[in-house]
Amino acid sequence: MADHAAPAHHRTVASVDGALARAVELATRGPAWGPNPRVGCVILAPVQDTADDGAVGPRVVLAEGWHRGAGTPHAEAAALAAAREAGVDVRGATAVVTLEPCNHTGRTGPCAVALEQAGVAEVVYAVADPNPVAAGGADHLAAHGVRTELRPTPAATELVRTWATSAAASRPYVIVKTAATLDGRVAAADGTSRWITGPEARAHAHEVRAAVDAVAVGTGTVAADDPALTARRPDGTLAEHQPLRVVVGRRDVPDGARLRTEAGGELLQLATHDVAEVLAVLAAREVRTLLVEGGPRLATAFLEAGVVDELHAYVAPVLLGAGPGVVGGLGITTIADALRWRTHDVRRLGDDVLLTARSHPSRPRPTSQEA
Missing domain, CATH: 3.40.430.10 (Dihydrofolate Reductase, subunit A)
Structure with missing residues (x-):
């Protein structure tokens, strides 16, 4: 198995915020240089149980992935590949990503399409993509019935700060x-x-x-x-x-x-x-x-x-x-x-x-x- 994509169905996280923190950690394994941003992705199993007060319990991590540089699979694609290799079904799952999934075919295909076609039900991302060429992933997902949520975090913003400034300017x-x-x-x-x-x-x-x-x-x-x-x-x-x-x-x-x-x-x-x-x-x-x-x-x-x-x-x-x-x-x-x-x-x-x-x-x- 490629070391940039890992099944993690034995792991649990306390919340979506916990998964986002884990995604940031994964993203830092990628190179700081290169044309692409560092991105991490954690795929969570669908919600199974809630407490009496309606709170969602710990979520099972189905797969993880991160981007290793230009020409390699993006974080979302790496996580989906890890799930497939492990025989894990991601239909109805939540994908938690540090950056809005791309909607662009370049060296690799669009991650928004890959998530939608895999049957993911929800995508939570921390930073909107400032690159006009690749932006629009959230809109594509929403148009195909996938729930999306922008959940900004300082750590994810700092992670892509130089890349985002470059892309915007x-x-x-x-x-x-x-x-x-x-x-x-x-x-x-x-x-x-x-x-x-x-x-x-x-x-x-x-x-x-x-x-x-x-x-x-x-x-x-x-x-x-x-x-x-x-x-x-x-x-x-x-x-x-x-x-x-x-x-x-x-x-x-x-x-x-x-x-x-x-x-x-x-x-x-x-x-x-x-x-x-x-x-x-x-x-x-x-x-x-x-x-x-x-x-x-x-x-x-x-x-x-x-x-x-x-x-x-x-x-x-x-x-x-x-x-x-x-x-x-x-x-x-x-x-x-x-x-x-x-x-x-x-x-x-x-x-x-x-x-x-x-x-x-x-x-x-x-x-x-x-x-």
């Missing part, structure tokens, strides 16, 4: 990473920058690389730092997933550069300074999450374009007093026009601190055509 979710001193310098006056942050912060940065689709730097950073842009484990070996390595700018990447000589993700050079063009090319390649690592000119360009969704600011307890700053001029002349973010998390990494901030939800998110 028709561009990659953009994370800008900075590593600076307390006085906002990314390098010393002579241009040296290795290392401002300590090993714990650098290890975390590699974890982030291993979870995104692409990482981008400018040609200036290639010339100054000769980065490899690989994702590595603490022991120095390459991580399972390597992001697409994107170089933005018109200067060629030298033949002897580590980007050309070291193993890692595919190298893509975009000979442009147009952020909208960069995002359009990456969106066409189904890049959902882009990590912008350097340098200050590239970070400034993305900030000026208004397309940055998240900031990862690594701050080291170091003072330089001079040297290039984190970003260049943004055309801001008064505090009222400052770009403001919401602090999501503050984390200590050795002697350094990582501040993660997210774009304010009230701020418009330009598409790649509008940027």
Whole structure:
């Protein structure tokens, strides 16, 4: 049996909410990268007994499934396959899914149709599908007599947040990473920058690389730092997933550069300074999450374009007093026009601190055509 689909008819859950929590847990087994969201599905047996007060007792889990990445069965299809393999009848059952079942034929068939044809009587999902290409699953189910319920949960929403933002905006979710001193310098006056942050912060940065689709730097950073842009484990070996390595700018990447000589993700050079063009090319390649690592000119360009969704600011307890700053001029002349973010998390990494901030939800998110 495929390890992404499992019969679970020996298991019970206290409620639909319990099944939804389990579906989120299953979904996290799928990859954080790739064009598709992480989704989990739990199929519950029909209600058999109720207490005197009308409360529904524990529900038997008939099957479970999760999505393992592009080209593999979606979570609902995986759970249905597990049920079939185990000889379990799902007619009249409740399917609990972290994301609205798709209504689209792509690499795989539409999950809404699969659930309806399997005889499932009810579908509970936590997040409505924001992708206009695949949305409409709940409507299809309702039109074919299947009860549907949207039951939002913070955990399921967070699970697909970057993917949902990308799908809604028709561009990659953009994370800008900075590593600076307390006085906002990314390098010393002579241009040296290795290392401002300590090993714990650098290890975390590699974890982030291993979870995104692409990482981008400018040609200036290639010339100054000769980065490899690989994702590595603490022991120095390459991580399972390597992001697409994107170089933005018109200067060629030298033949002897580590980007050309070291193993890692595919190298893509975009000979442009147009952020909208960069995002359009990456969106066409189904890049959902882009990590912008350097340098200050590239970070400034993305900030000026208004397309940055998240900031990862690594701050080291170091003072330089001079040297290039984190970003260049943004055309801001008064505090009222400052770009403001919401602090999501503050984390200590050795002697350094990582501040993660997210774009304010009230701020418009330009598409790649509008940027």
